[in-house]
Each structure stands twice: as structure tokens, then as C-alpha cells.
Amino acid sequence: MTVVCDFEVLRPEQGVAALLPDGSQVAVFLTADGSLHALDNIDPFSGAAVLSRGIVGDRGGVPVVVSPVYKQAFELATGKCLDEPSVSIAVHQVRVRDGVVEVT
Amino acid sequence: MTRTLVVIGNGMVGHRLVDALSGSSWRIVVFGEESRPAYDRVALSSYVDTWSSADLELAPLSGAEIRLGEKAVSVDRERRIVVGASGVEVSYDALVLATGSVPFVPPVPGRDLPGCHVYRTIDDLDGIRATVEAADRPGRHSGMVLGGGLLGLEAANALRGMGVSPHVVELAPRLMPIQVDDGGAGLLKRLVEKLDLTVHTGTSASSIERDGSRLIAKLANGLELDLDVVVFSAGIRPRTDLDLGLELGPRGGYLVDAACRTSDPHVYAIGECASVEGMTYGLVAPGYAMAEVVADQLNGGTKVFPGADLSTKLKLLGVDVASFGDAHAQTEGALEVVVNNAVAGTYSKLVVSDDAKTLLGGVLVGDASAYPSLRPLVGKEVPAALLQPGGNAADLEMPADAQVCSCHAVTKQTITDAIQSGVACDVAELKACTKAGTGCGSCVPMLKKLLTDCGVEQSKALCEHFTYSRAELFEIVRATRITTFTALIEKHGSGRGCDICKPAVASILASLNNGHILGETQVSLQDTNDKFLANLQRNGTYSVVPRIPGGEITPEKLIVIGEVARDFGLYTKITGGQRIDLFGATVDQLPEIWRRLVDAGFESGHAYGKALRTVKSCVGTTWCRYGVQDSVGLAIELELRYRGLRSPHKLKSAVSGCARECAEARGKDFGVIATENGWNLYVAGNGGFTPRHADLLVSDVDTETLIKIIDRFLMFYIRTADRLQRTSAWLEGLDGGLEHLREVVVDDKLGICDELEAAMASHVSDYADEWRGVLEDPEKLARFTSFVNAPGTPDPTITFRAERGQRVPVQLGIPEVVR
Numbered sequence: 063m064t065v066v067c068d069f070e071v072l073r074p075e076q077g078v079a080a081l082l083p084d085g086s087q088v089a090v091f092l093t094a095d096g097s098l099h100a101l102d103n104i105d106p107f108s109g110a111a112v113l114s115r116g117i118v119g120d121r122g123g124v125p126v127v128v129s130p131v132y133k134q135a136f137e138l139a140t141g142k143c144l145d146e147p148s149v150s151i152a153v154h155q156v157r158v159r160d161g162v163v164e165v166t
Numbered sequence: 167m168t169r170t171l172v173v174i175g176n177g178m179v180g181h182r183l184v185d186a187l188s189g190s191s192w193r194i195v196v197f198g199e200e201s202r203p204a205y206d207r208v209a210l211s212s213y214v215d216t217w218s219s220a221d222l223e224l225a226p227l228s229g230a231e232i233r234l235g236e237k238a239v240s241v242d243r244e245r246r247i248v249v250g251a252s253g254v255e256v257s258y259d260a261l262v263l264a265t266g267s268v269p270f271v272p273p274v275p276g277r278d279l280p281g282c283h284v285y286r287t288i289d290d291l292d293g294i295r296a297t298v299e300a301a302d303r304p305g306r307h308s309g310m311v312l313g314g315g316l317l318g319l320e321a322a323n324a325l326r327g328m329g330v331s332p333h334v335v336e337l338a339p340r341l342m343p344i345q346v347d348d349g350g351a352g353l354l355k356r357l358v359e360k361l362d363l364t365v366h367t368g369t370s371a372s373s374i375e376r377d378g379s380r381l382i383a384k385l386a387n388g389l390e391l392d393l394d395v396v397v398f399s400a401g402i403r404p405r406t407d408l409d410l411g412l413e414l415g416p417r418g419g420y421l422v423d424a425a426c427r428t429s430d431p432h433v434y435a436i437g438e439c440a441s442v443e444g445m446t447y448g449l450v451a452p453g454y455a456m457a458e459v460v461a462d463q464l465n466g467g468t469k470v471f472p473g474a475d476l477s478t479k480l481k482l483l484g485v486d487v488a489s490f491g492d493a494h495a496q497t498e499g500a501l502e503v504v505v506n507n508a509v510a511g512t513y514s515k516l517v518v519s520d521d522a523k524t525l526l527g528g529v530l531v532g533d534a535s536a537y538p539s540l541r542p543l544v545g546k547e548v549p550a551a552l553l554q555p556g557g558n559a560a561d562l563e564m565p566a567d568a569q570v571c572s573c574h575a576v577t578k579q580t581i582t583d584a585i586q587s588g589v590a591c592d593v594a595e596l597k598a599c600t601k602a603g604t605g606c607g608s609c610v611p612m613l614k615k616l617l618t619d620c621g622v623e624q625s626k627a628l629c630e631h632f633t634y635s636r637a638e639l640f641e642i643v644r645a646t647r648i649t650t651f652t653a654l655i656e657k658h659g660s661g662r663g664c665d666i667c668k669p670a671v672a673s674i675l676a677s678l679n680n681g682h683i684l685g686e687t688q689v690s691l692q693d694t695n696d697k698f699l700a701n702l703q704r705n706g707t708y709s710v711v712p713r714i715p716g717g718e719i720t721p722e723k724l725i726v727i728g729e730v731a732r733d734f735g736l737y738t739k740i741t742g743g744q745r746i747d748l749f750g751a752t753v754d755q756l757p758e759i760w761r762r763l764v765d766a767g768f769e770s771g772h773a774y775g776k777a778l779r780t781v782k783s784c785v786g787t788t789w790c791r792y793g794v795q796d797s798v799g800l801a802i803e804l805e806l807r808y809r810g811l812r813s814p815h816k817l818k819s820a821v822s823g824c825a826r827e828c829a830e831a832r833g834k835d836f837g838v839i840a841t842e843n844g845w846n847l848y849v850a851g852n853g854g855f856t857p858r859h860a861d862l863l864v865s866d867v868d869t870e871t872l873i874k875i876i877d878r879f880l881m882f883y884i885r886t887a888d889r890l891q892r893t894s895a896w897l898e899g900l901d902g903g904l905e906h907l908r909e910v911v912v913d914d915k916l917g918i919c920d921e922l923e924a925a926m927a928s929h930v931s932d933y934a935d936e937w938r939g940v941l942e943d944p945e946k947l948a949r950f951t952s953f954v955n956a957p958g959t960p961d962p963t964i965t966f967r968a969e970r971g972q973r974v975p976v977q978l979g980i981p982e983v984v985r
Contacts, residue, residue, distance in 0.1 A: 067954045075690040078954040110706030115694045119664035128665035130694035
């Protein structure tokens with residue numbers, strides 16, 4: 063597990079980006095109901111590492127993050143792209159231990 | 167073998183014929199006497215708003231050989247040849263005469279004096295303008311319009327637009343004697359006299375004489391008028407000076423049958439020069455119908471001209487006037503139902519049959535909103551409710567064969583078919599597939615109503631989380647003083663919000679001055695551009711644009727920008743808005759870059775926001791030999807006043823120091839052009855996807871008035887526009903259009919101007935630079951980091967290569983050698 067930050071640094075309905083030891087990037091989101099999600103940070107449509115900067119919300123009740131580049135929505139729980147069903151991004155495990163957020 | 171059609175006349179009707187034949191096998195040659203392309207003569211009086219003939223031009227047509235400035239001087243019907251003024255000869259298989267009409271000038275002594283004009287062409291208006299400009303009268307100029315009909319009032323309006331006070335002289339006992347009855351004309355006179363017109367009815371001019379630089383007109387009633395200019399607009403006569411040896415109708419005009427064909431089977435006549443079975447028509451709609459008939463005939467069809475409905479609805483000098491059917495109750499036994507409300511300034515008369523069962527016609531003055539519902543009912547049973555006090559025609563059901571768009575002869579059936587088959591779901595699509603609403607536009611409200619009647623819900627809902635439109639949400643936020651998205655969606659929405667409603671609500675909160683846009687409760691609502699106060703580019707980096715008000719910058723500040731760009735390796739480009747864009751900054755670099763810019767006196771340029779961008783300017787009087795006002799000074803004043811103003815979409819502006827318009831102000835949301843006497847304000851212009859020239863809102867105003875009206879205009883737009891709706895689309899969709907806008911923000915018809923001005927005053931006093939706000943707040947600064955677990959580590963996905971001596975992004979996903 064890689065340390066991301068203290069839990070209290072996170073803000074509801076916002077994301078942060080973390081760097082993994084292999085050089086890849088994870089976007090970690092805290093939603094309004096207090097649950098944590100972690101997805102690949104790279105937006106597959108633009109190739110830019112920006113998903114942590116997307117707007118968090120819901121589509122039909124499903125929690126999503128919307129890419130800030132071309133605005134596709136990705137389901138936070140599964141990484142599935144709701145606008146392009148053939149596309150999905152990797153989901154990472156995320157947990158809070160002793161007030162610290164960690165991802166794999 | 168290709169057949170050749172020659173059209174003589176390049177007016178609106180000739181143009182329509184060529185359009186209707188596009189795609190056919192005919193080779194088309196058009197002779198046009200005027201040297202300019204076909205233009206909208208119906209809108210002639212609006213020429214004085216801009217003095218740009220391009221604004222009136224009809225859509226250019228391909229596929230026809232149009233000989234501008236080539237008058238057809240003779241026709242040899244034996245050999246089927248048309249001869250042009252230059253000597254050119256064109257032989258034809260079919261010939262269409264569309265020569266239009268000539269103004270009728272009553273035989274008044276002095277009518278040929280310099281300063282006397284007719285009112286028919288753009289050249290005529292240029293001539294009138296030259297006379298007015300040469301007049302040396304101190305104060306307001308004075309003019310006389312001979313003729314108080316539709317055309318006369320149009321001409322009077324054009325004179326007003328040139329700063330002339332017009333006297334309108336009409337022989338009949340009332341204005342618009344053909345369309346309107348005594349009661350309606352009485353109200354019309356009262357309404358137009360409020361607009362600096364003087365109306366003289368029941369009299370005529372008996373002579374015009376020159377006195378120095380003035381013209382003195384003597385009226386038959388003994389009055390003497392001291393004038394600078396005289397305009398004849400006392401009617402038109404079919405133009406038949408091209409003699410083909412063809413029979414003419416009883417009131418002039420080339421005599422044609424119902425197929426618009428003359429006694430020579432190769433020759434047709436259409437529009438005002440045609441006498442269809444003895445009837446001539448001076449309106450454009452019947453002319454268009456004739457053009458369609460001839461196009462059909464030439465393509466082998468059998469269409470005939472069914473006669474025309476002479477109903478009219480127009481706005482003259484801002485006053486609605488409509489007349490339809492038997493407006494003067496000439497049918498035997500006809501009964502009249504009149505409602506004359508002198509206080510409200512409205513007059514309506516319905517003419518019904520002697521048994522009060524059939525609607526025969528009517529007159530509406532002051533408010534013609536019932537016209538689209540009433541006109542199709544002519545000859546049909548009149549709903550009893552209509553004859554009761556308070557009966558509202560706008561609620562009536564229209565028969566299917568009723569004509570909704572009279573410019574393009576589109577029936578209700580055609581429109582409902584297009585809606586019900588799913589071809590058209592909104593007004594724009596209806597316009598595209600049926601042509602309805604693309605002429606005078608007066609039927610657009612009816613198109614909206616038909617869409618609603620057919621069950622097409624024109625949903626105003628912002629997104630799945632709010633059933634309200636942006637304008638409604640704005641009013642909710644303003645009235646309830648809610649300051650957070652969470653409170654708003656809990657009380658007035660559902661779910662958690664999305665990338666549509668969150669930035670829209672953030673923008674509303676910002677427009678209502680709710681503190682820094684990156685404050686604790688607002689930051690999660692912002693799109694990435696607003697969240698990092700910079701513009702996201704394709705590789706995940708951002709660009710930086712410092713504000714350079716009016717495009718004016720000292721060498722010292724220019725050097726600072728250059729140094730910052732050099733030190734951070736930023737790609738540098740001059741923008742279209744007279745400032746400098748620095749590309750390729752990472753989120754970690756943004757605060758460092760801005761610290762240096764803010765220290766040097768720069769502020770955020772809001773290039774990232776739905777907010778005021780720039781106010782461009784030309785150099786104006788300070789340097790330019792032609793400038794008449796200080797355009798740079800005004801541009802800076804406006805940019806500093808409206809900087810940071812959040813709005814439904816971005817706002818652009820420009821100020822030009824003279825009519826040469828070097829700052830391209832008419833392509834802006836609000837543009838200002840200097841005049842000798844002050845400023846002209848143009849609004850709702852746009853470049854972009856759908857370019858639109860801005861419309862003149864007010865002219866010759868001083869700086870104080872100008873700023874007051876811009877304040878009101880911007881605040882009215884911010885309150886009522888949809889999300890991401892630029893001012894141009896907003897004005898196009900505004901019920902009542904430019905006229906309504908003027909009533910609201912200039913005449914203060916709704917009584918809201920004080921409030922709009924106060925809202926702007928509060929914006930101006932509360933303005934603070936957003937970037938300074940970030941640099942002074944450690945919590946906001948902390949968000950500018952690429953990786954929360956490795957601050958300062960550069961994002962490994964961002965790489966650059968060199969191009970023309972600068973750094974540009976390496977295309978992502980495409981391996982490239984990094985230099």
C-alpha cells in the first residue's frame with residue numbers, strides 16, 4: 063500500500079492525485095456520503111493525467127467523476143465510462159488506517 | 167440542351183425566383199440595374215442604424231450569372247434576345263420580368279429641387295443622408311415625408327434615425343388609410359407623435375420652394391414648413407418602362423394570367439411589376455408566391471397564383487399595427503366589435519358577418535399579439551368567446567389549413583406534420599425544414615406555441631438535478647439568499663449535482679458576490695479552469711493570461727511577462743483579445759508564476775472563466791489621425807469596471823475610436839463605436855461558431871449614459887440567460903427581441919433599472935483580484951499541487967519538445983524522443 067495523505071486533508075466531492083512507486087498515478091475521491099474511491103488518474107480519451115481534477119457528482123444516482131478535458135463521466139465504484147461503454151479505467155484499492163489514506 | 171432563363175430585376179422577388187430554381191436544369195442570367203447584390207428592401211429603414219449595405223444583403227446564390235449594374239435596355243421578343251446597357255445580348259428560352267416598381271411622386275411644383283428625394287433604394291437613403299449632413303441648421307434638422315401610409319411611416323422612421331424631426335403629410339383623413347380604420351389610426355397618430363413626429367392629415371403639399379439652404383413647403387391647409395429635406399413616399403407604380411409591346415393591366419403592370427404568364431408564352435412577370443388578372447400587389451409575400459408559381463411552371467408544373475391575402479402585421483416606429491381580411495367592413499351588413507383602450511394604448515376591431523357568426527376581418531393597433539390566431543379564422547366561424555369582453559384571441563385553436571407564416575406560405579398543417587414526424591423538435595429546426603419564421607419572423611411565437619401544443623416539451627430544466635432553468639435558479643438564489651450549493655440542491659433540487667449544475671450554480675453565486683470562487687463551499691463546484699484559475703490544455707498543463715486592460719501595456723510590464731515566460735519555459739502567444747497567453751504551466755508552477763506577475767502589478771485576466779475577458783481597443787484620438795474619441799481610455803475604464811464579472815458565458819467587448827471600426831466592436835457581446843457626438847453602443851455580437859453582427863442599442867450617448875446602459879444590459883443578461891448562452895443567442899431567443907431589450911434597459915419599462923445598476927455597483931465595489939486572494943491564503947495555495955503524497959514532484963506524463971524555438975506538448979500516447 064502507498065500512503066496518499068491524512069484523511070482529514072480530503073474534502074467531500076473532491077479528488078486528489080497520488081504518485082505510486084512505479085510512476086503511475088491514482089486519483090482518490092471522497093464523496094459526500096463519506097465513501098472513498100480510487101481510480102487511475104489518466105483520462106483515456108485525452109491521455110492527460112487529470113481525472114482527480116474532475117467534478118464529482120452523480121448521474122441517475124450513480125456517483126461519477128467527469129473528466130475535465132472532454133467531459134466523459136466515469137463511475138467511481140467501477141471505473142466504467144458511462145458515455146462510452148466499451149471504455150473503462152482501473153479501480154484501485156483504497157483504505158484508511160490510523161487516519162491515513164492508503165492505495166494499492 | 168440547356169435552356170436559358172433571363173430574369174430582369176435583381177430585387178427580392180427576382181432573388182427568390184433564382185433561389186427557387188436552384189438545382190434545376192435552367193441556366194439563369196439575371197440583369198440587375200443596381201450595382202449592389204440583392205438586398206432586403208422591406209428592412210430598408212434599418213440601413214440608417216449602421217449605414218452598412220452588407221447588413222441588408224440577401225443570402226448570395228450560386229448557380230446564377232448575376233449581372234450587377236447592367237440595366238436591361240431592350241427585349242427582342244421575335245429573336246428572344248435581351249440587350250443590356252453595355253450592349254451585351256443574351257438569348258433566352260424563358261424571360262421573367264421582375265422589374266418591381268417606381269415611387270409615385272405627386273406633381274407638386276418644386277418636386278425636382280435638390281434636397282427632394284424618393285424612398286426606395288439604398289442609394290436613395292445615401293442621398294437623403296448627404297442632404298441632411300449638408301444642412302447647416304443649428305439644432306435638430308427638420309424634414310417632410312409626403313405620404314402617411316406604410317412606406318411613409320417607414321421613411322419617417324429612417325429620418326428619425328438620421329436625427330431629423332419629420333413632418334408626415336397625408337392626403338387621406340388618417341394615417342395608413344389602406345390598412346387601418348379611423349379609430350386605429352387615431353391611436354396610431356397619438357403613439358407616433360410621442361416619437362417626435364408631427365402628423366398632418368387631410369392635406370397635401372401645394373408647393374416646395376428653395377430659400378437659401380432651406381426648403382419651404384406650403385401645405386394646402388395654409389401651413390408653411392421650414393425644412394432641410396423632403397422625402398416622397400406616396401405610393402408606388404408598377405415599373406414598365408421596358409417596353410416589350412405587351413398589354414398592361416388597368417392599374418399598370420405587365421398583364422399576366424394566373425400562371426404569371428404574359429400573352430407571349432415565353433415571357434412571365436412577377437412581383438410589383440405584374441398585374442395578375444388585373445390585380446397589382448405592393449407587398450413582398452405575394453411577389454414571393456408569384457416567384458414560386460413561375461419556378462414551378464418552368465420546371466414543368468401547373469401551379470397558379472391563387473390571389474393573395476393582403477393582411478399585414480408590422481411594427482412601425484415601435485408600434486404594432488395589423489390589418490386583415492375585410493378591415494374596413496365593406497361587406498354588406500358587416501358588424502364591428504371595437505375595443506379602444508386609450509389608457510393602455512391598444513385598439514382592436516373585429517369585423518363579423520351580419521349574423522355575428524363569421525369573422526370577416528379586423529384591425530389591431532398597439533398590440534397585435536392576437537394577429538396570428540385571428541387571421542387564419544377569416545371566413546370561418548367566429549368563436550363566441552371572442553366577442554365577449556375580455557375575450558382573448560391568443561388562446562384560439564387554429565384550423566389546419568391556416569397560414570402561419572405568410573412570408574413563405576407555410577400552413578399550420580405543414581408545421582405540425584414536421585413536429586409530429588419528429589423532423590423538428592424546436593424553433594430552429596422548424597425554420598430549417600419548413601422555412602417558416604425565416605422571413606419577417608413575426609410568426610416565431612406561434613411556432614413556439616405549436617411546438618407546445620404538439621406536446622413537444624421545450625424543457626427548461628438545467629439538468630437531471632434541477633427542474634428549473636438557469637434564469638429561475640438565479641432568481642431563487644437571489645430571493646432566498648442561499649449561499650451554498652448544498653443548501654440549494656437540498657431545498658430546490660435532487661441528487662448530488664453534476665458537471666452541468668455545479669459550475670452553473672457556482673457562476674450564479676459568483677454573480678451575486680459570494681466571495682472568492684475558491685472558498686471552502688464553492689471550490690468543489692468549479693470546473694478545472696476555475697479551480698486552478700488557469701486554462702486547461704490538452705496535455706493536462708495550463709495556460710496563464712494576465713489582464714492587460716484595453717491592450718495597453720508599458721515596456722516594463724511587457725519585459726516582466728517575457729522574463730516569467732522565459733524562466734518557466736512557457737510557450738508564448740499573442741491572443742486575439744490584445745493580450746498574451748503563456749502555455750505549459752503545471753499546477754505546481756501556477757502560484758510561483760502568479761507571485762511574480764502579481765508583484766509586478768498584474769491581475770487575473772479571467773481567461774479561464776465565464777466572465778468578462780477583454781475590452782479590445784484601437785488607439786483612438788491619442789494617436790490616430792482619424793479618431794474622434796479616446797477609445798483606449800474608455801476601453802480601460804470598461805475593462806476595469808467589469809473585470810471579474812461572472813456571467814452565463816464569456817463576455818467580450820471592444821471600443822473603436824471612429825466609424826472605421828478597427829477594434830471590431832460589432833463582433834463583440836458589447837461593442838462601442840465613437841461618433842462625433844459621443845458613443846454608439848452595439849450589443850449581442852459574436853464571432854465563433856455562428857457569427858453575428860451586434861445590433862445598435864443606443865446612439866450618440868455620453869460616457870456616463872453609455873456605462874449606465876451597459877451596466878443594465880449586462881445585469882439583465884446575467885439574470886435571464888441560459889447556461890452557456892452567449893448574448894447573441896440570448897437576444898435571438900428573447901421574446902420581443904431588440905425592441906424589448908431596449909424597452910427594458912433603455913426605457914426602463916419594467917422598472918428594474920435601478921436594481922440592475924445597484925447590482926453592478928456592488929460588483930464594482932466588491933471586486934478583488936482572484937489570484938492575489940489565492941497567494942494570500944495558505945489553504946487555497948495548498949490545492950496547487952500535482953501529487954498530494956509527493957509535493958513538488960513533476961507529473962511524469964508531461965513532456966515537451968521544441969517547435970519554432972519554443973516548447974510544445976509531446977502528443978500524449980505517441981512515443982517521441984524528448985529533446
